[in-house]
Structure formats: C-alpha cells, structure tokens
Amino acid sequence: MLLRVRDLQVHYGPFQALFGVSLEIDEGEAVCLLGGNGAGKTTTLRALMGALPISGGTVELLGQRVEHRASHELAAMGMIHVPEGRELFPSLTVLENLELGCVTPGTRRRSAETLAVVLDLFPALRGRRRQLAGTLSGGEQQMVAIGRGLMGRPKLLMLDEPSLGLAPVLVDAVFATLERIKAEGTTIVVVEQHIHHALRVCGRGYVLEGGRIAQEGSTADLGRSDRLRAAYLGM
Numbered sequence: 001m002l003l004r005v006r007d008l009q010v011h012y013g014p015f016q017a018l019f020g021v022s023l024e025i026d027e028g029e030a031v032c033l034l035g036g037n038g039a040g041k042t043t044t045l046r047a048l049m050g051a052l053p054i055s056g057g058t059v060e061l062l063g064q065r066v067e068h069r070a071s072h073e074l075a076a077m078g079m080i081h082v083p084e085g086r087e088l089f090p091s092l093t094v095l096e097n098l099e100l101g102c103v104t105p106g107t108r109r110r111s112a113e114t115l116a117v118v119l120d121l122f123p124a125l126r127g128r129r130r131q132l133a134g135t136l137s138g139g140e141q142q143m144v145a146i147g148r149g150l151m152g153r154p155k156l157l158m159l160d161e162p163s164l165g166l167a168p169v170l171v172d173a174v175f176a177t178l179e180r181i182k183a184e185g186t187t188i189v190v191v192e193q194h195i196h197h198a199l200r201v202c203g204r205g206y207v208l209e210g211g212r213i214a215q216e217g218s219t220a221d222l223g224r225s226d227r228l229r230a231a232y233l234g235m
C-alpha cells in the first residue's frame with residue numbers, strides 16, 4: 001500500500017469540511033477523486049499534502065505515519081501536489097518554474113535528465129523555456145505545473161483539476177500525458193470534474209459528497225452508477 005488514509009477530519013474554524021475520509025492507494029494505481037463543487041476534494045488533497053492542519057485521522061505513506069509532516073518534507077518523500085489554479089511564479093521563466101520542482105538535493109542533481117523527460121512529454125514548452133510563465137496560455141501553464149511536479153520525481157503525483165479552464169483538445173492532451181506518466185509507473189491521484197476523462201485514465205475512484213466518501217469502486221462501476229451519471233453527466 002502506497003498511501004493509506006484513515007478517518008481524515010478537517011475544520012476551517014468552526015466549519016467542518018471533512019467528516020472521516022478514508023482512502024487506500026496502491027503503488028502504480030491511478031485513482032480519481034470525484035464530487036461536486038464544495039464536496040471537499042481540494043481540502044482532501046491539501047490536508048494530505050500537509051498544507052492544512054487536520055483535526056483527526058491518520059495518513060500513512062509506505063507504512064510511515066506522515067499526517068503531521070510539513071509539505072516540503074512530504075514532497076521530499078515523493079508525495080507531490082499539482083495545485084488547483086496552477087500557482088506558477090508569473091515573473092519567472094518556464095525553466096525557472098520547472099526547476100523549483102526539484103525539491104531535494106537528489107532531484108537537483110538529476111534536473112537536466114528529468115528536464116529532458118519533461119520536455120519530451122510537453123514538446124510545446126521546449127521553445128518557451130525562456131518565456132515568462134505569466135505570459136503563457138492556460139494550457140501551457142498547466143503543462144508547466146505538471147512538469148514542475150514531475151521535476152520532483154514523485155512516487156505519488158496528486159493533481160487538482162488539471163483540466164480546469166482548458167479547451168477540450170487540451171483536456172485530451174493533459175489526460176493523454178497522465179496516461180503516459182502512469183504507464184511509467186508513477187502513482188496518480190487526480191481530482192477531476194470531467195469525469196469521463198478521469199474514468200478513462202483511472203482504474204478506481206472515490207466520490208465525495210459533503211465531506212464524506214459517498215461511493216467508491218472501479219471506474220467501470222462508477223461509470224455505470226446512475227447516481228453519478230445523474231450528478232455529473234447529466235444523463
């Protein structure tokens with residue numbers, strides 16, 4: 001088991017956002033977190049990444065308890081988060097943003113090698129290495145955000161709505177890239193509103209509703225779920 005989350009609880013002041021979320025992710029899996037606006041998807045990822053204090057529950061990464069570790073420690077352990085809204089540094093170049101993803105001395109040493117892999121995955125960035133990130137299109141920014149995550153050589157790559165705001169053709173491109181990243185052995189957790197894409201790339205999924213896991217299962221079963229179809233596919 002790569003990641004085991006038990007009974008995760010999160011409060012924002014008096015407001016409880018997560019009511020005992022439990023997840024299990026095996027090495028090499030791609031798992032999606034689905035759910036409507038405000039269901040707690042971002043909160044779950046941020047709590048797992050040490051970006052939010054938790055009020056209960058445990059998180060084990062490869063058998064080690066990590067729920068009170070800081071984000072940078074988790075990143076150094078291979079748990080890497082591509083945040084919602086990308087969060088690039090607009091006045092740094094593409095290359096500088098990518099290099100910020102090298103979070104350990106080991107990944108810094110191998111940065112040229114990893115950069116070659118990232119540019120191979122995102123050829124559109126190759127000619128834009130010196131361009132300021134703030135001047136990129138939305139799709140290009142998303143590529144940099146995912147590329148920055150990959151520069152840290154993740155064991156577990158967690159992406160929050162990588163397709164947000166992208167034209168359909170770019171959404172396809174992002175998911176094709178995730179399929180390649182998965183094929184190379186990286187474990188993926190992805191929050192996604194375009195559920196048909198998430199269901200294609202991911203083997204399993206969890207559905208959050210009101211801060212609780214309402215459904216879980218293989219994506220084949222979730223794709224057939226009347227409740228999910230009604231909620232997200234408008235079918």
Ligand SMILES: Nc1ncnc2c1ncn2[C@@H]1O[C@H](COP(=O)(O)OP(=O)(O)OP(=O)(O)O)[C@@H](O)[C@H]1O
Pocket residue numbers: 012015017035036037038039040041042043044
């Ligand atoms: N900083 C905050 N302070 C107070 N409440 C918050 C804060 N961040 C999130 N919430 C609340 O927690 C709940 C879960 O929010 P979260 O951002 O995790 O949802 P989400 O599933 O990611 O939704 P979306 O699909 O809109 O991104 C929502 O009701 C939200 O209003």
Ligand SMILES: [Mg+2]
Pocket residue numbers: 041042043084160
């Ligand atoms: Mg969100």
